[in-house]
Amino acid sequence: MADWPVEELGGKTLLQAANTPYMDKLARMGRCGRLVTVAPGFHPGSEVANMSIMGYHLPTVYEGRGPLEAASIGVELKEGELALRCNIVCIEGDVLKNHSSGHITTEEADVLVKYLQEKLGDERVRFHTGIQYRHLLVIKGGDKRISCTPPHDIPGQKFAPYLVKADVPEAEETAKLVNELIAKSQELLAAHPLNKKRVSEGKDPANSIWPWGGGYRPKMKPIGETFPQVKSGAVISAVDLIRGIGRYAGLQVLDVEGATGLYDTNYENKAAAAIEALKKDDFVYLHIEASDEAGHEGDIELKIRTIENLDKRAIGPIYEAVKEWNEPVAIAVLPDHPTPCAHRTHTAEPVPFLIWHPGITPDSVECFDEQAALDGSYGLLKEDEFINAFMQ
Numbered sequence: 001m002a003d004w005p006v007e008e009l010g011g012k013t014l015l016q017a018a019n020t021p022y023m024d025k026l027a028r029m030g031r032c033g034r035l036v037t038v039a040p041g042f043h044p045g046s047e048v049a050n051m052s053i054m055g056y057h058l059p060t061v062y063e064g065r066g067p068l069e070a071a072s073i074g075v076e077l078k079e080g081e082l083a084l085r086c087n088i089v090c091i092e093g094d095v096l097k098n099h100s101s102g103h104i105t106t107e108e109a110d111v112l113v114k115y116l117q118e119k120l121g122d123e124r125v126r127f128h129t130g131i132q133y134r135h136l137l138v139i140k141g142g143d144k145r146i147s148c149t150p151p152h153d154i155p156g157q158k159f160a161p162y163l164v165k166a167d168v169p170e171a172e173e174t175a176k177l178v179n180e181l182i183a184k185s186q187e188l189l190a191a192h193p194l195n196k197k198r199v200s201e202g203k204d205p206a207n208s209i210w211p212w213g214g215g216y217r218p219k220m221k222p223i224g225e226t227f228p229q230v231k232s233g234a235v236i237s238a239v240d241l242i243r244g245i246g247r248y249a250g251l252q253v254l255d256v257e258g259a260t261g262l263y264d265t266n267y268e269n270k271a272a273a274a275i276e277a278l279k280k281d282d283f284v285y286l287h288i289e290a291s292d293e294a295g296h297e298g299d300i301e302l303k304i305r306t307i308e309n310l311d312k313r314a315i316g317p318i319y320e321a322v323k324e325w326n327e328p329v330a331i332a333v334l335p336d337h338p339t340p341c342a343h344r345t346h347t348a349e350p351v352p353f354l355i356w357h358p359g360i361t362p363d364s365v366e367c368f369d370e371q372a373a374l375d376g377s378y379g380l381l382k383e384d385e386f387i388n389a390f391m392q
Contacts, residue, residue, distance in 0.1 A: 001291035001307045002338035002351045002370055006300060014341070015352075015369040018304045020311040022319055023333055023354070027368035030331075030356030033378025035386045037337055038348035045150065045213070045346065047241050049336035050287070054223060054249060055387035061220050064144065065213030068244030069136045072253070075128050077217040082142025082174070084211040085241070086127065086135040087151050088112060090204040091186065096159040099151035099296070100133040102204030103262060109133060111194050112206055119188055120181060130240050132261065137181070137211045143171035146178070148212035152296055153345045164211070178211050185209040222250025223283070227391045233283035236273050238265060242287045251285060263290040263306050267313035274314075275321045278329060287336075288314060295339030303341055323358070330357035332390050333368070350380060355390055 003014045037049040039058040047065045052058060066083035070076075077083055088109055090097040101109075110129045117127040128136040149162040163182065166175040186208045189195055195205040224230040235246025236254050238261035243253045256273045258266025265288065274286045288310055294303035315333060322329040334353035337346045352373030354365075363377035378389060 001303070001310070002335040002340075002349070003295065003303070004338070004340040004342055006341070008300065013370050014300060014304050015307060016371065018307040018311070020307060020368060022311045022316040023368040024366070026315070026319065026331060026333060026356040027354045027365050027372065029362055030354050030360050031363045031378055032352065032354045032365040032368065032373045032376030033386075034350040034373050034376065034380050035334060035353050036350045036380065036382040039383070043150070044337050044348040046239070046292070046336055047213070047245065049346075050242055050245055051220075052383070053334070053336060053386065054245070054285070055226065055384035056220060057383065061218050063215030063218040065215075065241050066136065066211075067215050067217050068241040068248070069130055069134065069213075070128075070138070070217075071244035071247040072240035072242075073128060073130050073136060075136060075138065077138070078140075080141055080216075082139045082144055082214050082216065084137045084139070084142075084148070084178070084214040086130075086137040087210040087212070088133050088135060088189075088206040089151050089208050089210045090206060091159060091208045094158050094160060096151060096154055096157060096162075096208075096210070097204060098155050099210070101206035102198075104133050104198075104204075104206045106131050108194060108198075109135065109206065112189060112192060115192060116185060116188065116209065120184055125177075125181070131238065133206070134240055135209075137178075137209070139174065139177065142177075142214065143168075143174040144214050144216060145171040146175045146214065148178075148214060150212050150345075151210040155296075155344060159208075159210075181211070182209055218248060220245075220248040222248075224250055227283075227387075229391065230283045232281045233285070234277040234281050235285045235287070236270055236277070237261075237285075237287035237289070239287060239289050242285075246285060251283070252281075261289045262293050263302060263309075265290055267309055268317070271314045271317040274318055278322060286314070286318075291335070292339045295341055296344055298341045298344045300341050328358045330355065330390065332356075332386075334386075352376075353378075353386065 038044040065085040070083045113129040126138040145167040164175045166172040233251040235251040238259035290306035
């Protein structure tokens with residue numbers, strides 16, 4: 001939900017312009033700061049930012065988004081298997097129109113992924129259905145030393161310059177294979193009856209794959225090994241890569257009815273699931289994607305609404321439920337990375353955060369936003385400093 005100052009809002013950020021009484025209250029009662037969630041040299045992706053928030057040392061454990069997708073959907077990667085996140089995207093001519101095929105449903109995408117597996121899958125290449133537009137491509141013996149551009153970074157641009165390139169000569173064969181799969185998928189998907197039906201209904205066709213974020217199984221320790229106070233924990237998210245991080249972190253992945261990963265997600269059910277989990281678990285990681293998607297669409301009004309929904313329909317109910325429990329509950333609120341509406345993709349600037357628990361000594365911050373957090377007593381944190389402060 002972090003953003004840049006917007007001229008139409010009188011120079012305010014969206015977080016400053018939104019009505020967020022609960023975030024402001026927690027900031028006022030707690031302590032604030034800023035956190036660098038994108039380590040130097042890393043792309044500002046959600047997987048990088050969320051692993052960083054949990055305190056993982058990115059140069060040691062980062063393997064790309066693909067292996068996290070694999071963990072999320074229960075695909076066990078074998079030695080030497082390259083896992084790539086595989087978006088189903090919409091192309092128009094030679095332009096990548098959007099990264100989500102107009103937010104295709106999981107049910108529709110499953111038909112197309114199974115079709116691709118039937119036509120293109122073999123002993124070496126496997127396609128697995130994920131959620132909505134986010135799926136998985138596994139290549140046995142694939143070389144991860146390839147450059148793949150995330151599709152949400154290039155909406156409205158010609159896609160050919162962003163096709164896969166080998167970083168080293170040994171990876172040429174893998175890059176060529178992935179580009180061939182992209183080209184073949186475009187032929188197959190354009191002619192599929194499901195896409196013809198989508199076009200007749202005025203929807204964007206899901207007419208190309210776009211693999212990226214490739215890597216091998218990461219060597220992540222469960223979070224409980226670093227923080228013994230976490231004997232059990234849960235992750236709640238509709239986004240498969242966050243669920244994958246949770247699995248590798250040793251957290252139970254909770255399914256929530258109505259959780260979509262979009263702005264129509266069921267905030268109430270996600271908040272209720274977090275409250276129930278806190279009754280038995282030591283640690284709950286609740287992730288809500290709505291503001292990120294609105295940022296990718298460049299929709300200021302929608303993004304403000306998602307921020308207000310987060311405050312009123314998730315943070316508020318959780319705070320009201322736990323504030324007087326006999327066993328005190330600590331709450332942290334933060335974005336994983338900015339997704340400015342003017343930019344329509346992720347950036348690497350530090351994000352604001354707040355930490356509150358009963359008995360904490362407040363600092364001078366009166367509200368929660370990017371500017372106010374500059375005066376927070378935690379200052380600017382990086383690497384595992386935030387999670388260490390929170391776990392204390």
